[in-house]
Amino acid sequence: MDIQEIRNKAKRLLESGEVKVVVGYERGSTESKSTPAFIESPDDVDRLIWDATCVNNLAAYAIQEAKNGGVAIIARDCDARSIVMLVQEHQLDKDAVRVIEVPDETQWADDPALPESLEERRAFWAKEFEKCTRCYACRQACPGCFCNTCFIDRIVPRWAAKRAGASDAWMFHVTRAMHQAGRCGDCRECSRVCPVGIPVHLLAREIETFVGELFDYKAGMDMDADPVLGTFTPEDPDPNEHGG
Amino acid sequence: MARIGVFVCWCGSNIAKMVDVKKAAEIAGGFPNVVYSADYKYMCSDPGQNIVKDAIREHKLDRVVIGSCSPRLHEPTFQRCIGGADLNPYMVEMANLREHCSWVHDDREKATDKAIDLLRMAVAKVASDEPLYTTKLPLTKRALVIGGGIAGIQAALDIANAGYPVTLVERTPSIGGHMAQYDKTFPTLDCAACILTPKMVDCASNPNIQILSYSEVEDVSGFVGNFEVKIRKRARSVNFEKCTGCGICYSKCPVRKIPNEFDEGIGDRRAIYVPFPQAVPNVPVIDRENCRWFKEEKCRACEKLCPSQAIEYDQEDEILTEKIGAIVVATGFKTWDHSAIGEYGYGKYKDVITSLQFERLTNASGPTEGKVARPSDGKTPETVVFLSCVGSRDENHGYPYCSKVCCMYNAKQALLLKDKVHDANAYVFYMDIRANGKGYEEFVKRTIEDYGATYLRGRVSRIFESDGKLIVRGADTLAGVPVEIQADMVVLATAMEPQTDAKEMARKLGVSTDQHNWFTEAHPKLAPVEALTAGVYFAGACQYPRDIPDTVAQASGAASKVAVLFSKDEITSEPMIAYIQESSCAGCHLCASVCPFTAIDMVEVTDPRTKKPKMVARVNAGICHGCGTCAAACRSQSAKLRGFEDTQILAEIEALAEITSGF
Numbered sequence: 001m002d003i004q005e006i007r008n009k010a011k012r013l014l015e016s017g018e019v020k021v022v023v024g025y026e027r028g029s030t031e032s033k034s035t036p037a038f039i040e041s042p043d044d045v046d047r048l049i050w051d052a053t054c055v056n057n058l059a060a061y062a063i064q065e066a067k068n069g070g071v072a073i074i075a076r077d078c079d080a081r082s083i084v085m086l087v088q089e090h091q092l093d094k095d096a097v098r099v100i101e102v103p104d105e106t107q108w109a110d111d112p113a114l115p116e117s118l119e120e121r122r123a124f125w126a127k128e129f130e131k132c133t134r135c136y137a138c139r140q141a142c143p144g145c146f147c148n149t150c151f152i153d154r155i156v157p158r159w160a161a162k163r164a165g166a167s168d169a170w171m172f173h174v175t176r177a178m179h180q181a182g183r184c185g186d187c188r189e190c191s192r193v194c195p196v197g198i199p200v201h202l203l204a205r206e207i208e209t210f211v212g213e214l215f216d217y218k219a220g221m222d223m224d225a226d227p228v229l230g231t232f233t234p235e236d237p238d239p240n241e242h243g244g
Numbered sequence: 245m246a247r248i249g250v251f252v253c254w255c256g257s258n259i260a261k262m263v264d265v266k267k268a269a270e271i272a273g274g275f276p277n278v279v280y281s282a283d284y285k286y287m288c289s290d291p292g293q294n295i296v297k298d299a300i301r302e303h304k305l306d307r308v309v310i311g312s313c314s315p316r317l318h319e320p321t322f323q324r325c326i327g328g329a330d331l332n333p334y335m336v337e338m339a340n341l342r343e344h345c346s347w348v349h350d351d352r353e354k355a356t357d358k359a360i361d362l363l364r365m366a367v368a369k370v371a372s373d374e375p376l377y378t379t380k381l382p383l384t385k386r387a388l389v390i391g392g393g394i395a396g397i398q399a400a401l402d403i404a405n406a407g408y409p410v411t412l413v414e415r416t417p418s419i420g421g422h423m424a425q426y427d428k429t430f431p432t433l434d435c436a437a438c439i440l441t442p443k444m445v446d447c448a449s450n451p452n453i454q455i456l457s458y459s460e461v462e463d464v465s466g467f468v469g470n471f472e473v474k475i476r477k478r479a480r481s482v483n484f485e486k487c488t489g490c491g492i493c494y495s496k497c498p499v500r501k502i503p504n505e506f507d508e509g510i511g512d513r514r515a516i517y518v519p520f521p522q523a524v525p526n527v528p529v530i531d532r533e534n535c536r537w538f539k540e541e542k543c544r545a546c547e548k549l550c551p552s553q554a555i556e557y558d559q560e561d562e563i564l565t566e567k568i569g570a571i572v573v574a575t576g577f578k579t580w581d582h583s584a585i586g587e588y589g590y591g592k593y594k595d596v597i598t599s600l601q602f603e604r605l606t607n608a609s610g611p612t613e614g615k616v617a618r619p620s621d622g623k624t625p626e627t628v629v630f631l632s633c634v635g636s637r638d639e640n641h642g643y644p645y646c647s648k649v650c651c652m653y654n655a656k657q658a659l660l661l662k663d664k665v666h667d668a669n670a671y672v673f674y675m676d677i678r679a680n681g682k683g684y685e686e687f688v689k690r691t692i693e694d695y696g697a698t699y700l701r702g703r704v705s706r707i708f709e710s711d712g713k714l715i716v717r718g719a720d721t722l723a724g725v726p727v728e729i730q731a732d733m734v735v736l737a738t739a740m741e742p743q744t745d746a747k748e749m750a751r752k753l754g755v756s757t758d759q760h761n762w763f764t765e766a767h768p769k770l771a772p773v774e775a776l777t778a779g780v781y782f783a784g785a786c787q788y789p790r791d792i793p794d795t796v797a798q799a800s801g802a803a804s805k806v807a808v809l810f811s812k813d814e815i816t817s818e819p820m821i822a823y824i825q826e827s828s829c830a831g832c833h834l835c836a837s838v839c840p841f842t843a844i845d846m847v848e849v850t851d852p853r854t855k856k857p858k859m860v861a862r863v864n865a866g867i868c869h870g871c872g873t874c875a876a877a878c879r880s881q882s883a884k885l886r887g888f889e890d891t892q893i894l895a896e897i898e899a900l901a902e903i904t905s906g907f
């Protein structure tokens with residue numbers, strides 16, 4: 001997509017007063033990096049860039065910015081799904097957010113192949129979780145993790161020890177993945193920000209596959225839809241009958 | 245330090261035969277914080293309860309574990325018991341050694357081990373129990389009855405006669421419902437008007453009953469004892485106080501040919517009308533869509549002729565707000581519109597009618613004054629075919645369920661036909677005859693044997709017109725032959741279905757409906773008149789197809805539930821309910837959407853940290869049942885359940901796993 005087109009859209013939104021701020025990308029500390037840009041004046045739209053270095057999901061910024069007035073977000077398909085999810089979950093006011101859609105040109109890293117057998121999979125994740133330092137970068141980056149107090153930070157009761165350790169990392173990652181059920185748009189921020197390279201997003205993706213199969217639901221597609229885990233009908237399938 | 249007492253019950257031999265109760269009590273005596281333990285034959289008996297009370301005083305116990313039966317059975321007993329010894333009633337935990345142990349095992353040694361585990365868990369939990377307090381909530385002793393059919397009428401009368409005021413809201417201009425349309429009722433062939441009209445009049449004259457007809461419930465908020473209900477009183481265009489019911493207006497109204505809803509379209513009414521002569525209240529309404537004055541600004545005949553100056557064209561809808569303590573839903577049923585399917589020619593052939601239309605044709609005060617006349621030419625039909633199960637027990641076109649009353653009213657209608665037109669032929673097609681009620685089987689037999697109706701087992705495949713006759717083709721599956729009947733009229737027993745707005749009504753009331761939109765009772769066997777929402781009850785055919793005797797019985801049941809509720813002066817709210825930790829609540833609405841009782845509202849508060857407004861969940865103590873669904877759903881663990889805090893459940897799990905390190 002032509003960068004000029006994005007800048008023009010941003011300019012129009014700011015000039016018309018429809019939004020107070022446009023959240024996009026600008027050049028970072030080096031040519032190979034971009035950093036989130038918060039454009040508040042139509043004169044500044046030329047700072048915006050759009051290239052292969054623009055990889056962050058900016059949806060999470062929308063929550064804060066929307067409180068001060070309208071916000072426009074430059075978003076790929078997966079990021080837009082986060083925004084829809086945030087509207088569904090009442091974190092964002094539908095009328096306060098505009099999406100400047102951009103095509104997904106991200107050069108996604110290859111996903112590691114997960115082993116077929118459950119035993120081998122357990123071994124795979126055990127090895128990954130050995131590495132986890134519990135820095136919580138994944139949680140900070142995830143647009144779905146908007147809780148004020150994360151369960152893992154609770155002291156009463158304490159769900160995991162403070163120190164890093166594989167079993168406590170299991171507790172954290174598996175619970176966090178369960179908490180994304182029906183909410184993850186597959187933006188892969190969690191894996192991208194992980195300093196030790198754990199492919200965290202694969203956990204949430206697996207859960208999304210189940211949600212799709214069980215409830216015929218895809219996260220972040222319809223602002224007016226009720227979140228899938230917030231609804232119940234007697235026709236809902238019994239997960240126990242689906243090897244869940 | 246907690247001082248816990250453990251009391252192990254034998255339950256006669258129920259527990260003792262499979263669990264070594266002495267050993268269990270002895271070992272439990274050594275658990276952390278346990279200062280006393282005992283066993284006894286019947287802990288729930290008076291001497292048993294005294295053992296507990298005495299031990300509380302003697303050993304200065306501050307919390308108690310009872311190892312006995314299910315808390316469903318005796319938790320209240322032991323709460324009262326320790327309350328009697330001046331402990332907070334919620335400082336007791338029950339270990340279920342009967343249903344969860346002795347009754348389901350056959351190895352005494354292992355069962356004893358398990359009983360000890362269950363006691364250890366209960367001891368761990370009770371150690372972290374905190375005193376809980378019930379709260380008193382006010383109670384408005386006025387009932388709302390929605391729907392003025394026989395169900396609503398009966399419920400209103402019973403509640404009023406128990407001494408409580410009732411607001412009866414009916415959507416149409418008159419109360420009476422479907423029963424008012426019938427001439428006779430099975431199985432005794434009582435004249436419907438003779439038994440219904442007095443009840444309608446009683447409603448109108450009972451000082452405790454306020455009838456709001458031509459009105460609808462707009463909105464319901466609040467909770468048991470404290471509902472606030474908005475009622476739209478539609479503009480009648482006739483002054484209620486001034487009108488004497490003389491009827492001059494509707495005898496003179498020039499707009500004549502409006503199909504009367506009450507006559508199922510068979511008879512006509514005017515633009516100003518009462519739906520039927522015995523209407524209660526006997527005050528006409530102006531149908532503004534058809535009134536000439538409202539359409540063309542011409543006429544005003546009724547105004548000129550009314551001797552009491554009761555006509556008021558400028559009336560407007562009024563919204564009344566009522567404080568209500570309990571609600572009886574009695575909105576009844578409607579019948580399935582078969583014309584959409586096209587089969588059987590309903591809507592195409594004038595003489596293919598519904599059973600409700602047939603009721604009007606036999607009614608002495610109906611459009612034909614009780615003369616059975618076919619709609620096409622007013623002639624008396626010689627051969628009438630009655631079809632059962634039209635849309636009932638029919639998964640392809642209609643509903644899978646049985647409408648329950650059709651077999652009986654088919655028999656009634658066939659009998660009435662033979663009674664009124666002696667040489668008429670009555671044919672009834674049926675799948676099987678369901679006549680299970682007092683006097684029902686005998687009634688059907690009478691129709692067949694004494695009145696000579698012909699019953700044919702089988703479905704009708706096709707109905708078409710030929711030479712002024714309706715040709716009914718079907719099969720007699722008992723004789724194994726195809727049949728063809730040349731009929732003058734065909735009557736379809738169309739399925740009973742919920743009101744079109746049942747789902748909308750359910751949403752207003754915060755109750756649920758089943759897959760067909762019938763209202764769902766709290767328990768199909770043990771709470772058949774209660775909704776899951778406290779203070780809301782169901783009566784009559786709004787919950788499922790039923791006949792008049794069952795409807796009246798249920799209505800009286802619902803009324804007695806209301807009377808029981810109103811017999812107290814306050815509502816005690818259970819303390820084991822949910823609450824929200826507002827500081828951590830993210831305002832995501834998840835708890836509110838999963839709560840089966842719609843007990844959670846979102847409210848705006850000021851965030852103490854940022855000083856900015858934020859939305860948080862809030863539990864309405866009057867509505868919450870303490871089911872814990874919200875607590876399970878909340879990701880940030882801000883929704884919590886008193887008496888079942890995470891710490892308490894974890895203490896039990898740790899005790900089971902014998903984790904002593906703690907977290």
Ligand SMILES: Cc1cc2nc3c(=O)[nH]c(=O)nc-3n(C[C@H](O)[C@H](O)[C@H](O)COP(=O)(O)OP(=O)(O)OC[C@H]3O[C@@H](n4cnc5c(N)ncnc54)[C@H](O)[C@@H]3O)c2cc1C
Nearest residue numbers: 391393394395415421422429430576577784785790791792
């Ligand atoms: C053709 C036919 C013949 C029958 N014959 C017999 C018989 O002989 N004997 C027998 O025992 N049973 C008979 N029944 C069954 C009988 O009709 C029902 O058992 C009975 O009518 C149920 O009473 P109800 O008060 O629950 O419902 P209804 O009679 O349907 O009354 C419901 C009332 O609620 C009102 N209402 C609906 N929605 C609202 C709303 N939102 N707000 C306010 N008011 C509302 C309606 O206007 C109506 O007045 C027959 C049924 C049919 C279809």
Ligand code: SF4
Nearest residue numbers: 142184187188190204
């Ligand atoms: S991919 Fe990761 S960061 Fe993105 S929504 Fe899913 S869990 Fe959150």
Ligand code: SF4
Nearest residue numbers: 829830832833835878
């Ligand atoms: S689910 Fe939890 S975070 Fe969400 S609104 Fe309810 S209490 Fe608040």
Ligand code: SF4
Nearest residue numbers: 839868869871872874
């Ligand atoms: S405990 Fe159950 S009834 Fe109470 S608020 Fe939570 S979900 Fe609703």
